[in-house]
Amino acid sequence: MATTGKLGITTFTTPSDRELLATRAVDAPRRLAWEMWTNPKHVPHWMTGPDGWPKSYDRLDEYLRSITR
Numbered sequence: 001m002a003t004t005g006k007l008g009i010t011t012f013t014t015p016s017d018r019e020l021l022a023t024r025a026v027d028a029p030r031r032l033a034w035e036m037w038t039n040p041k042h043v044p045h046w047m048t049g050p051d052g053w054p055k056s057y058d059r060l061d062e063y064l065r066s067i068t069r
Contacts, residue, residue, distance in 0.1 A: 040065075 010024040026033055036042045 007025050007027050010022055013021045013023070015021055028036075036046060
């Protein structure tokens, strides 16, 4: 699958007034990228925010398990 995005650049669009779409091209095999996004043990390594940002992964873990069954 070809991509027109630049590696490492995240673009944000708003498809509707209730959606935010983030797109990022990564230099990694598709299988590995999917693993990083869907395996809850990896999420804390890339899903970070500023200091003091709440990091509650319990609900995310539950959600990820539900969509990857």
